[in-house]
Amino acid sequence: MGVVSTEPSTSPDPHEVLGYLLKHATLKLTTLTDAALEPLGIDSKDFGVLRVLAHREPASQLQVAQTLGVDRTTMVALLDVLERKGVITRRPDPADRRRNVVSLTDQGLRVYDAAQVAHRQAEDVFLAGVTPTATIQLRRTLRSIVES
Amino acid sequence: MGVVSTEPSTSPDPHEVLGYLLKHATLKLTTLTDAALEPLGIDSKDFGVLRVLAHREPASQLQVAQTLGVDRTTMVALLDVLERKGVITRRPDPADRRRNVVSLTDQGLRVYDAAQVAHRQAEDVFLAGVTPTATIQLRRTLRSIVES
């Protein structure tokens, strides 16, 4: 069981591999976004919830969870925190009392507006070295990958 | 300088946000790659280690960890598994006996060659709906983001 002296005939630079690039790009954006949102008392995951609620009609917990691609049990703890902070409310759906209707409070809407600004700034920093054209292309490519 | 709108906010579709797209693209590629590598008895993280070892001269555990961006304590368990499987060896560096020199075995090189094929196929599936031009552009953009 000898040890080979490596002859990197066709080995790609580890930093060129898509998996590496995607992982570290995600990490970088999350770090930037969390830092930008921190003064508002929320993080990027909380912002995801707020975004869904601001974009949709008031939705059930399950609908929010499915939109974000997280488990419904994960959603519980996420909403617990946001409810305690006063940015969302939960009330039973009169039409189906098994469901909770989740809504933004007035304060939640203000937090969301401020968070949108902070988030956009974080994205701007993230994309500082990327041309507007390449940015549009990046979004388009990722969207076609995720949606396929 | 950002201005907070007091108007009803124009909320972007949650699925258009870069953070969402990057997270789910990463998840999709990892799932595809893990499935493709599974018959070889390794996963995408193991493949990352093999890739570093095949690309570089034999390296210390710390160097491998830093190249991959993981903690040195994480590297220990990763290498334990790969050593038990016979694809890498650890031996003390004669020049500095605090270090372990990590190398691919002959079997490890064969596993790596097969893994490269499997990995490329997984990437091909991942990029099935993306043109070659957009693929090159995607890599270029991500690289400039990660390296900045």
Place this chain on the structure above:
DNA sequence: TATTGTTATACTCTATAACTATA
């Protein structure tokens, strides 16, 4: 004293299973 590898530990994140209340 500092560094490398190691171990033990804790902490985060998320998923699974079981429970409740409603349908």
Place this chain on the structure above:
DNA sequence: TATAGTTATAGAGTATAACAATA
């Protein structure tokens, strides 16, 4: 029976701190 929310628990994954060997 099935579904939405909840709770408890367990499993990855990773990071922090302390230790042994070596520099």
